Amino acid sequence: MTTLTTAPALEISDLVVRYGSGRKARNAPPAVDGVSFAIAPGETLGLVGESGSGKSTIGKAVLGLHPPAAGTVRLHGEDITAMSLKRRSRFAADLRVVFQDPYSSLNPARTIGQTLVEPLRLLGVRGPEAFARARAAVESVGLPGDAVNRYPSQFSGGQRQRVAIARALVCDPKVLVLDEPVSALDLSTQAQVLNLLADLRDEHGLAFLFVAHDLGVVRFLAQRVVVLYRGQVMETGAVESVTQAPQHPYTVALTAAAPVPRPAEQAARRTAREAHGFGTAGAAQPSPTGCPFVPRCPLATAVCSVERPPLRLVGDSHTACHHAGRVETLR
Ligand SMILES: Nc1ncnc2c1ncn2[C@@H]1O[C@H](COP(=O)(O)OP(=O)(O)OP(=O)(O)O)[C@@H](O)[C@H]1O
Ligand code: SF4
Ligand SMILES: [Mg+2]
Structure with a gap:
């Protein structure tokens, strides 16, 4: 059986x-x-x-x-x-x-x-x-x-x-x-x-x-x-x-950094990424109690440093971000 x-x-x-x-x-x-x-x-x-x-x-x-x-x-x-x-x-x-x-x-x-x-x-x-x-x-x-x-x-x-x-x-x-x-x-x-x-x-x-x-x-x-x-x-x-349709600022940064076959699109993405002010990988150490992405995140506010955001359903995916609703501004 x-x-x-x-x-x-x-x-x-x-x-x-x-x-x-x-x-x-x-x-x-x-x-x-x-x-x-x-x-x-x-x-x-x-x-x-x-x-x-x-x-x-x-x-x-x-x-x-x-x-x-x-x-x-x-x-x-x-x-x-x-x-x-x-x-x-x-x-x-x-x-x-x-x-x-x-x-x-x-x-x-x-x-x-x-x-x-x-x-x-x-x-x-x-x-x-x-x-x-x-x-x-x-x-x-x-x-x-x-x-x-x-x-x-x-x-x-x-x-x-x-x-x-x-x-x-x-x-x-x-x-x-x-x-x-x-x-x-x-x-x-x-x-x-x-x-x-x-x-x-x-x-x-x-x-x-x-x-x-x-x-x-x-x-x-x-x-x-x-x-x-x-x-x-x-x-x-x-x-x-x-x-x-990434819902987390880090995913937006990651998708913007992903290589695309067309050089013009690649350059446009790089410019957009720089304009949004994403920090680089070697940025300062985040606080252990807050969101790990704080030192690099253009959307970070005070709550992000003190409270680790839980994963919650936003759009079609689960996202750990206090301000996922504002991620549209980064896309
Ligand atoms: N053997 C080890 N001893 C101490 N620290 C380690 C060891 N292996 C990995 N680490 C640390 O653990 C963290 C995660 O490393 P890991 O190799 O899992 O990353 P990764 O996502 O696979 O990176 P990559 O894309 O470069 O392969 C890093 O900070 C790394 O420095
Ligand atoms: S919780 Fe705050 S610092 Fe972390 S990704 Fe969201 S907005 Fe950025
Ligand atoms: Mg590895």
Whole structure:
């Protein structure tokens, strides 16, 4: 009998992640500060934000590579946050990752086949069956089956990223964390790899946590998006709503900074952004009790420094801003 489940494929609740130890680390703002979201089977959630906003840290906490200070990570409804390594390894096959840089994530001394059978060995799949699955995974990402006999140096960047995707797929996972998987590739290769990811997701019903700083790339693959700033969720909603009609000043700044193919439009956006007076990434430290965007926000008032705005429904998305109603003036 098939058991129907309504649990999200992946769900994180009130996640807090800190780096370092001791009093200094405890007093520093966390790298991830109270983030919650859920991803359904077959769905892609885009996680966007500028460098240092905590995107990869969320990925690391989900994968068990860095322990959260608080909050939970659930896979198919099961809390995996505090599981022992032994118990967690049973779930590891369901949750795999593709990193940005296929050069450093593949061992140059091993053939592709040797790299791909490694995670299978940990699941008890060995010998001819493991090699057959490695070959099938390589073929599923559009490479010839005999690629298993070659070394990473014999492939282009785009082909290596296909190999990294094959390595993630070989265990037949349900959830993939994709941390900037196309950022290191040229534009035409990016499009091919994004199309491949979309096909694989739809074919296998995979859930993707898709980390990217490029909103255009997110728009291509994701149905929903979470906008992160200094480890906190600024805005979340359907990808069209958030990118076409952003409700948070930071999302407006982010969409204005996103590259567009036409240089004239790019210049106009830059001028508009400068006219609105958005501060730069290195702006002063915000007060820990208020909105983290205060030092850069043209709409900031006194309340913003003392009260952290909760996420609330504004327009079609959830937004953490006291003055979301005035964001029209920035668009
Ligand atoms: N190993 C670490 N030790 C200490 N601090 C770290 C470590 N890794 C990340 N951080 C800090 O945590 C914060 C979030 O970093 P994270 O790598 O998650 O950002 P990101 O959004 O993935 O950025 P990028 O787009 O550059 O990859 C940053 O302030 C960063 O300096
Ligand atoms: S809460 Fe205030 S500082 Fe924060 S984004 Fe909104 S207007 Fe700007
Ligand atoms: Mg990162």
